[in-house]
Amino acid sequence: xxxxxxxxxxxxxxxxxxxxxxxxxxxxxxxxxxxxxxxxxxxxxxxxxxxxxxxxxxxxxxxxxxxxxxxxxxxxxxxxxxxxxxxxxxxxxxxxxxxxxxxxxxxxxxxxxxxxxxxxxxxxxxxxxxxxxxxxxxxxxxxxxxxxxxxxxxxxxxxxxxxxxxxxxxxxxxxxxxxxxxxxxxxxxxxxxxxxxxxxxxxxxxxxxxxxxxxxxxxxxxxxxxxxxxxxxxxxxxxxxxxxxxxxxxxxxxxxxxxxxxxxxxxxxxxxxxxxxxxxxxxxxxxxxxxxxxxxxxxxxxxxxxxxxxxxxxxxxxxxxxxxxxxxxxxxxxxxxxxxxxxxxxxxxxxxxxxxxxxxxxxxxxxxxxxxxxxxxxxxxxxxxxxxxxxxxxxxxxxxxxxxxxxxxxxxxxxxxxxxxxxxxxxxxxxxxxxxxxxxxxxxxxxxxxxxxxxxxxxxxxxxxxxxxxxxxxxxxxxxxxxxxxxxxxxxxx
Numbered sequence: 001x002x003x004x005x006x007x008x009x010x011x012x013x014x015x016x017x018x019x020x021x022x023x024x025x026x027x028x029x030x031x032x033x034x035x036x037x038x039x040x041x042x043x044x045x046x047x048x049x050x051x052x053x054x055x056x057x058x059x060x061x062x063x064x065x066x067x068x069x070x071x072x073x074x075x076x077x078x079x080x081x082x083x084x085x086x087x088x089x090x091x092x093x094x095x096x097x098x099x100x101x102x103x104x105x106x107x108x109x110x111x112x113x114x115x116x117x118x119x120x121x122x123x124x125x126x127x128x129x130x131x132x133x134x135x136x137x138x139x140x141x142x143x144x145x146x147x148x149x150x151x152x153x154x155x156x157x158x159x160x161x162x163x164x165x166x167x168x169x170x171x172x173x174x175x176x177x178x179x180x181x182x183x184x185x186x187x188x189x190x191x192x193x194x195x196x197x198x199x200x201x202x203x204x205x206x207x208x209x210x211x212x213x214x215x216x217x218x219x220x221x222x223x224x225x226x227x228x229x230x231x232x233x234x235x236x237x238x239x240x241x242x243x244x245x246x247x248x249x250x251x252x253x254x255x256x257x258x259x260x261x262x263x264x265x266x267x268x269x270x271x272x273x274x275x276x277x278x279x280x281x282x283x284x285x286x287x288x289x290x291x292x293x294x295x296x297x298x299x300x301x302x303x304x305x306x307x308x309x310x311x312x313x314x315x316x317x318x319x320x321x322x323x324x325x326x327x328x329x330x331x332x333x334x335x336x337x338x339x340x341x342x343x344x345x346x347x348x349x350x351x352x353x354x355x356x357x358x359x360x361x362x363x364x365x366x367x368x369x370x371x372x373x374x375x376x377x378x379x380x381x382x383x384x385x386x387x388x389x390x391x392x393x394x395x396x397x398x399x400x401x402x403x404x405x406x407x408x409x410x411x412x413x414x415x416x417x418x419x420x421x422x423x424x425x426x427x428x429x430x431x432x433x434x435x436x437x438x439x440x441x442x443x444x445x446x447x448x449x450x451x452x453x454x455x456x457x458x459x460x461x462x463x464x465x466x467x468x469x470x471x472x473x474x475x476x477x478x479x480x481x482x483x484x485x486x487x488x489x490x491x492x493x494x
Contacts, residue, residue: 009288013291020432034269034279039304039474043375044371045450046475052370059341061111062327065112065329067330068332071129072333073089073126079196079268080265118327119151119152120142121155122179171213182221183224184210190240191203222314227282227285228282250309262467301388346368347365376399377395377399381428389423391427392428403428443477451478
């Protein structure tokens, strides 16, 4: 079938938006406003973590693992980014960081020896900022320890790579070292929006880089898009989708814009510096993308991901959401988040502290927690709901309790609000309204104990604009409550 016109996509989306009863959901505290809406990245969240002996991470490592490598360097500060980064590092800084990565990896050489590597992901920061010699150094270090020949190896690219005279050489180095999936942060096809975001690239570079990747045989490419951006209209959102479809993209990550008080874009929102989409308009944007992509043969899953391929969107995503508690994610680098030996943890997020600890031969764990049985069950439900759902049979087999009994009150509340469904085959999934309100759904499964710990930590943060815990807590728990309160937090120091 053909690409839906703008008018058709808009009409469809507006009609579907009436199915989402925002007033009812707000009254039941099942809709988070755009200040507070943030998907669960870890459970328990950072604000509920404490100190953790790194040796605990080596006690129960799974037989197959996933790796994450964080490259924290960037040429510019994107206004919406809150991940660990350093802008325009001084000479020698990158080389020192790569040496520290090597030292960090050596800490777990023996315990990880012989483990099967299912996936490896290189993120940032800007991973593709590394020069060709630096990329070769990085992969030479990794090859000494890990066999990636049978792994899905993903590498994030910034479109500005297209401007580098050695772009083809860098891509060739990546391909020759086993990279078989590329993630490209496009965000928008609107030049004005890209400038507001301080992205450091334009539409032309996106087209150039995609063309170069295709020419070099790198066809497994996933493009990141954000809706709800400053000055983004329904028309510009439609044009972004169509523009990327025109260059042959088969896999998308489509996210709503997320706000944290530590990011410049949050202050833009609170000051009214730019026009931002409200809740209703963001829902319409969601349905516009759904209508266009579904019409063209793309399928959903996990909830922020779309693919036209017959295989899953990515092995990495399947492992993250559907492997339950047998997936061990080992992070290397500043700000890396991991899950190993039933522990959720963060590496140091301050680069200087990370370097000093890694150079001493330590695993530079900053915060962490050993998950209880209750934590494990809650984490399982939250993550699996964002993908293929929760099998009631598998849950009871793995944990020895009935999901419907253990979470009776939570399921009753969510079912009455039309956010979840249990199929005849016994699989708990999100409805369309549940997908749009997935952060609020996840929040229902937080234990009171974890919520209390997160709230206590939050109450001790004196400056939410600079605090490291505030910057790196990827969770809707212990956020700021009412919109007026959030605006006040975002506007501090203006």
